[in-house]
Amino acid sequence: xxxxQAFGKTLREQPxxxxxxxxxxxxxxxxxxxxxxxxxxYMPLGWRSVRKIQDVMxxxxxxxxxxxxxxxxxxxxxIWKESGRWYEIGPEMARFKDRTGRDMCLAMTHEEPVTDxxxxxxxxxxxxxxxxxxxxxxxxxxxxxxxxxxxVREFTMKDAYSFHRDQADLDRxxxxxxxxxxxxxxxxxxxxVKVLSDVGMMGGSMAHEFIYVTDSGEDTLILCPxxxxxxxxxxxxxxxxxxxxxxxxGQTQKPVEKVHTPGRDTIAAVTEYLGVxxxxxxxxxxxxxxxxxxxxxxxxxxxxxxxxxxxxxxVGTSEVRLASPEELEAHGLVQGFMSPVGVDNVKVxxxxxxxxxxxxxxxxxxxxxxFINVVPGRDFPMESVGDIAAARExxxxxxxxxxxxxxxxxxxxxxxxxxxxxxxxxxxxFQDEDGTLKPLVMGCYGMGVGRLLACVVxxxxxxxxxxxxxxxxxxxxxxxxxxxxxQVLEVAESLYEQLGQLGVEVLYDxxxxxxxxxxxxxxxxxxxxxVTVSKRSLENGGVEVKLRAEKESMIVRxxxxxxxxxxxxxxxxxxxxxxx
RNA sequence: CGGGGAGUGGCGCAGUUUGGUAGCGCGCAUGGUUUGGGACCAUGAGGCCGCAGGUUCAAAUCCUGUCUCCCCGACCA
Numbered sequence: 181x182x183x184x185q186a187f188g189k190t191l192r193e194q195p196x197x198x199x200x201x202x203x204x205x206x207x208x209x210x211x212x213x214x215x216x217x218x219x220x221x222y223m224p225l226g227w228r229s230v231r232k233i234q235d236v237m238x239x240x241x242x243x244x245x246x247x248x249x250x251x252x253x254x255x256x257x258x259i260w261k262e263s264g265r266w267y268e269i270g271p272e273m274a275r276f277k278d279r280t281g282r283d284m285c286l287a288m289t290h291e292e293p294v295t296d297x298x299x300x301x302x303x304x305x306x307x308x309x310x311x312x313x314x315x316x317x318x319x320x321x322x323x324x325x326x327x328x329x330x331x332v333r334e335f336t337m338k339d340a341y342s343f344h345r346d347q348a349d350l351d352r353x354x355x356x357x358x359x360x361x362x363x364x365x366x367x368x369x370x371x372x373v374k375v376l377s378d379v380g381m382m383g384g385s386m387a388h389e390f391i392y393v394t395d396s397g398e399d400t401l402i403l404c405p406x407x408x409x410x411x412x413x414x415x416x417x418x419x420x421x422x423x424x425x426x427x428x429x430g431q432t433q434k435p436v437e438k439v440h441t442p443g444r445d446t447i448a449a450v451t452e453y454l455g456v457x458x459x460x461x462x463x464x465x466x467x468x469x470x471x472x473x474x475x476x477x478x479x480x481x482x483x484x485x486x487x488x489x490x491x492x493x494x495v496g497t498s499e500v501r502l503a504s505p506e507e508l509e510a511h512g513l514v515q516g517f518m519s520p521v522g523v524d525n526v527k528v529x530x531x532x533x534x535x536x537x538x539x540x541x542x543x544x545x546x547x548x549x550x551f552i553n554v555v556p557g558r559d560f561p562m563e564s565v566g567d568i569a570a571a572r573e574x575x576x577x578x579x580x581x582x583x584x585x586x587x588x589x590x591x592x593x594x595x596x597x598x599x600x601x602x603x604x605x606x607x608x609x610f611q612d613e614d615g616t617l618k619p620l621v622m623g624c625y626g627m628g629v630g631r632l633l634a635c636v637v638x639x640x641x642x643x644x645x646x647x648x649x650x651x652x653x654x655x656x657x658x659x660x661x662x663x664x665x666x667q668v669l670e671v672a673e674s675l676y677e678q679l680g681q682l683g684v685e686v687l688y689d690x691x692x693x694x695x696x697x698x699x700x701x702x703x704x705x706x707x708x709x710x711v712t713v714s715k716r717s718l719e720n721g722g723v724e725v726k727l728r729a730e731k732e733s734m735i736v737r738x739x740x741x742x743x744x745x746x747x748x749x750x751x752x753x754x755x756x757x758x759x760x
Numbered sequence: 761c762g763g764g765g766a767g768u769g770g771c772g773c774a775g776u777u778u779g780g781u782a783g784c785g786c787g788c789a790u791g792g793u794u795u796g797g798g799a800c801c802a803u804g805a806g807g808c809c810g811c812a813g814g815u816u817c818a819a820a821u822c823c824u825g826u827c828u829c830c831c832c833g834a835c836c837a
Contacts, residue, residue: 189770189787191770191771191772191786191787192771192772192786192787192798193771193772193773193785193786194771194772195771195772196766196771196772196773196830197766197829197830197831198830199830199831214829216828216829217829217830270835272835272836289837318837320835320836320837322835322836323761323833323834323835324830324832324833324834324835325830326830326831330837331835331836331837332837335837336837337837338837339837380835380836389837398836399836499834499835501834590837591836591837592837593837594836594837626836626837627837628836628837629837630837631837632837662795662796663794663795663796664794664795665795692795693795693798694794694795694796694797694798694799695795695796695797695798695799696795696797696798696799697797697798697799698795698796698797698798699796699797699798700797700798701798703797714795714796715795715796716796717796724796
């Protein structure tokens with residue numbers, strides 16, 4: 181491609197909207213262009229990379245037995261009603277009616293259409309296991325787009341769906357997909373960690389996310405540097421050390437006593453005032469459930485925090501929302517002085533950090549008063565006990581007890597063990613060896629193409645621009661000529677032709693621009709190999725060859741040019757091979 | 761949806777406080793001089809200042825409404 185003819189151009193200045201490095205570089209290099217919030221066009225250079233990323237995905241999916249299909253973006257509402265998600269999903273799903281008044285929607289993911297395919301075409305255990313995938317547009321009317329391609333409303337996703345006879349077969353297959361995901365990211369030059377995650381709107385039993393760790397990410401991770409335990413904070417667990425001071429023996433025999441605690445409406449204030457450890461107090465938080473608007477009291481040891489995701493999952497709702505002071509008042513509760521003691525008709529969920537062996541300080545449900553000697557089980561019900569605690573940096577690893585660290589990252593892909601969530605609701609059955617009809621056991625595996633591209637750029641760059649991994653670079657070689665001397669132009673033209681005949685992808689800067697402009701654009705665009713033809717290089721015996729990722733350049737004689745370039749390309753591909 | 765910020769040629773911005781009908785840099789076009797790290801000279805094209813209403817002799821500027829975009833949260837590939 182001749183740069184003089186290329187559609188699009190580079191920008192010298194960073195657009196004002198930019199917050200993330202990769203976003204700025206993609207805009208400045210002319211890879212993408214924004215149409216509306218969270219809706220982008222790909223320009224020629226960006227699209228070449230997208231297609232390469234898609235091909236990497238295809239290769240790895242094919243490798244584990246996947247078959248590529250293509251399912252529609254526009255779906256009839258019927259199948260989404262069958263699965264129930266028509267009613268579960270909020271305004272992030274775009275819905276409309278066709279001309280006959282039939283409910284339609286834009287698919288945000290493709291479990292429903294693929295399950296429909298499965299029930300039509302899978303009849304027998306002999307056809308299992310199998311996996312299909314497609315690379316298709318999704319539309320999610322996200323509350324807020326951000327970070328360029330990191331979080332958009334219209335995006336391309338590679339989503340794969342596997343079908344199995346039983347959970348055991350899914351258990352066997354699932355790690356293969358995880359391995360393929362790691363290979364895809366390695367090939368694209370994006371390091372990822374696999375973390376345990378929440379199943380979210382997909383449903384199912386187990387899920388992982390593949391996360392590119394970066395401070396500009398929007399997910400929070402809990403990692404163990406010692407044993408490799410890794411989880412999204414939403415589901416991360418940790419070892420809860422017992423409270424150090426259980427108090428004087430026989431404490432749990434004492435009756436509850438009300439004490440005056442004027443203005444002490446936080447755990448820190450009240451425990452300091454009463455001279456007890458926060459670990460011997462009970463923090464009570466009141467939430468409303470999203471689905472049925474029930475009031476739930478969540479209890480946790482005073483030195484720990486509630487994880488709202490875990491709480492929502494525990495009580496079986498899609499979300500919980502902190503009750504407002506007005507709502508608390510309406511239920512006879514006082515913020516800062518709450519507890520379940522003496523409160524009826526409210527669901528109480530207790531974190532397993534709270535022990536019936538100890539007695540605690542808790543709110544007295546009266547302004548400026550707390551109770552002491554509160555014994556769990558005796559003074560309030562311990563019926564719903566579970567893990568609803570938020571893991572924090574410094575908490576102990578649930579596997580090896582080393583201190584955990586917190587990090588941020590971008591979710592590039594995810595994998596879900598769906599089980600029979602969709603096959604049961606949509607009646608996708610097969611006949612097993614013993615003649616019985618059974619629901620298909622499913623897995624689903626998503627990976628964002630544009631988001632992966634954003635991560636590629638975020639990871640592979642310097643202050644000058646992008647440093648493409650050759651595997652997904654728009655072109656392998658950036659050829660540029662300096663000056664208007666006829667000999668220079670002739671050599672550059674002939675090299676362009678020669679490389680083209682060898683099948684090398686070349687971006688040829690044939691513009692009549694100054695050296696500074698050409699070099700700076702080459703650095704910004706970031707092709708892995710740069711070839712400079714100039715009067716000076718020819719006087720030195722050839723052309724200058726430089727890797728974008730390296731500082732030094734070398735002069736290559738014209739009769740050695742071909743071998744040198746082909747060798748460099750091979751070497752660069754090897755760097756990103758998942759085999760290495 | 762809650763909180764914060766911004767809309768002025770393609771991009772980055774000034775002008776708004778103190779109303780007088782729009783300016784700078786980059787980019788673009790033409791001609792010329794240049795060519796190893798964002799060159800220079802000359803000439804030129806391009807904006808009813810997001811939109812609607814109002815105040816006023818007069819509005820980019822003041823008032824009201826509205827739309828869009830960005831950032832922080834709640835959601836996800």
